[in-house]
Amino acid sequence: MKTVLASIVLSLAAATVQAQCVQPGDIARGVIFTREAAGQGTAVQAGKHIQIDYEAGKRGKTNKQVATMGIYPVQGHVSDVPEGVIGIWFHGASTWTWQGNPPKPAAGRTWNVGLTVRSKGNDQSGDFKDTKRYKVTYQFEAPRQANLAGCTYTVVGVTARHVGNGEDFTNRYAYFPDLGFGLRTQYVDNATGRGTRYGITSMRPAG
Numbered sequence: 001m002k003t004v005l006a007s008i009v010l011s012l013a014a015a016t017v018q019a020q021c022v023q024p025g026d027i028a029r030g031v032i033f034t035r036e037a038a039g040q041g042t043a044v045q046a047g048k049h050i051q052i053d054y055e056a057g058k059r060g061k062t063n064k065q066v067a068t069m070g071i072y073p074v075q076g077h078v079s080d081v082p083e084g085v086i087g088i089w090f091h092g093a094s095t096w097t098w099q100g101n102p103p104k105p106a107a108g109r110t111w112n113v114g115l116t117v118r119s120k121g122n123d124q125s126g127d128f129k130d131t132k133r134y135k136v137t138y139q140f141e142a143p144r145q146a147n148l149a150g151c152t153y154t155v156v157g158v159t160a161r162h163v164g165n166g167e168d169f170t171n172r173y174a175y176f177p178d179l180g181f182g183l184r185t186q187y188v189d190n191a192t193g194r195g196t197r198y199g200i201t202s203m204r205p206a207g
Contacts, residue, residue: 022203024180027045027181032205033202039058040056041054041055062079063078070175071173071182074095075096091121092120099114112135116131133165140158148201148203158174
């Protein structure tokens with residue numbers, strides 16, 4: 001009897017662990033993730049796009065993005081309203097217009113495309129509007145297996161280098177082809193070599 005009970009407990013424990021791994025289709029209901037430099041976020045299917053909240057639950061900060069496959073932004077909203085500080089704030093909304101149809105990541109493929117980013121918002125200095133144009137090069141790495149919090153996922157590394165307006169920077173993403181979405185994991189200013197890593201440390205279905 002003890003052996004049977006132990007087997008049942010182990011089976012239930014294994015099922016519980018497995019249930020926390022993100023499965024194909026879970027993005028329709030939502031996924032919760034954490035990143036080493038930014039804390040918890042959420043991602044959920046929104047029509048043909050992925051709606052990502054990179055600052056979920058953070059007070060005074062907003063970083064929301066709607067992106068095709070999670071790696072080609074189309075809309076974004078950021079804000080920073082420090083608590084306990086008077087006279088300093090920032091609100092901004094942006095739209096991305098791609099001069100081509102974003103491809104699904106494929107190993108070894110490169111996609112060169114023009115991009116226009118239109119932004120507007122306000123801060124303590126007043127209202128602002130801005131339009132920037134970039135030449136963007138997307139590069140896709142070969143798929144690899146990665147273990148995350150006890151779950152194994154297929155991951156395609158994606159780099160997107162933006163050049164224009166006196167800027168040169170790269171965003172890096174982890175794209176999960178079996179799950180149908182990707183998340184940003186790094187930003188690098190190529191002129192200075194400085195940047196921020198947002199490595200994913202955990203991911204689980206919402207609810």
